[in-house]
Amino acid sequence: MFKSSRFPIYYKGHPRMFVKDKPIFWWALKWVHARFIIRELTSVPVAFYAIILILQIRALSLGPEAYANFTNWLKTPLSLSLHVISFLFVIYHSVTWFNLAPKAIVIRIGKNRIPGLVITGLNYVAWAIFSVAIAWLFLNLDNLM
Amino acid sequence: MKKSSEPFWWALFGAGGVISALFIPVILFIQGLAIPLGWIESPNYQHLYQLFGSPVTRLFLLALISLSLLHWAHRFRFTLYDGLQVKHLNVLIAIFCYGGAILGSLAAGYYLWLI
Structure with a gap:
């Protein structure tokens, strides 16, 4: 499973892949994203x-x-x-x-x-x-x- | 490949999306706003009881309630995943959402049975 952390995580078999940290309220930063969350809610x-x-x-x-x-x-x-x-x-x-x-x-x-x-x-x-x-x-x- | 149960829940999500989109606005507006605010007169108890007790209405209400709840379960589950990124609580959230929807459907079935 991907787990976000403050540091990039490297996976076996995906040596160059790393998961970027995303803030919890990422969807509040952009209106299209907020609208998506409102629709889901x-x-x-x-x-x-x-x-x-x-x-x-x-x-x-x-x-x-x-x-x-x-x-x-x-x-x-x-x-x-x-x-x-x-x-x-x-x-x-x-x-x-x-x-x-x-x-x-x-x-x-x-x-x-x-x-x-x-x-x-x-x-x-x-x-x-x-x-x-x-x-x-x-x-x-x-x-x- | 492991057989996934996702298409099953997605189908219920879709059916619930359609039935709730078509019927909830009008029923909510009449019963939750127009009648309590006195814009229109409430049908009397006996007539409502007869309406809700008829087999067609019962089946309709059971479908409306259970599919709406399952629609919520699926959508809310993924909103929690994506919005709050609580992916590590995967199983717990799925149990809460689908379990809640199933319990609600059972309650609806039980009370519709009693009418």
């Missing part, structure tokens, strides 16, 4: 919301009283600030994810490769459709059930 708010969903399902399963406690907690400043921050991060996650999708997905029709712009566009269309559908479901749930 969007996974934390994603996990945060997954945990909120688990707590919501738990509260629902325990009954109306537990659920009222849960929704009261959602109104606290702590919860609201966590949700605002997480919302900004998950939007950033969606945008960066869809924009990178053409790099991961290669679809061909016959010999022609579908252009990346089309793949990204389809992702945004799907995003819009699902968002509207879920918002509609929540707004009309009391009439539907």
Whole structure:
């Protein structure tokens, strides 16, 4: 394993290779690197919301009283600030994810490769459709059930 | 060559990236901001209970929660490696990340079962 240290390390078989020391906060020095780390860290708010969903399902399963406690907690400043921050991060996650999708997905029709712009566009269309559908479901749930 | 488990975790990371990108913003906005702030009215408990208890919603929520957690596990693991360069804690970090995601998925499955 490579281990950074204050001194170059030489390996057997790689006599001329040495590992340069890198500061821990190397990514904070350049905006492109910081943006990369921010993008990777969007996974934390994603996990945060997954945990909120688990707590919501738990509260629902325990009954109306537990659920009222849960929704009261959602109104606290702590919860609201966590949700605002997480919302900004998950939007950033969606945008960066869809924009990178053409790099991961290669679809061909016959010999022609579908252009990346089309793949990204389809992702945004799907995003819009699902968002509207879920918002509609929540707004009309009391009439539907 | 030793068979690597990386492609497996990467596939789950990818699936989690897609499902969370498509669904979390809207659900978070409605349930975490719009309803608590009173912008829209909350559906009543009974109706939410029915919605969350339907088989389709249950399966969907299980997929959304577990894949989102596995997405986090994979991404966060490599952020720790690259960002903080804690490569010597490799095994510990992997256990923490994937283990946490698996525990969370089990909890989600358990509570969805109870609904």
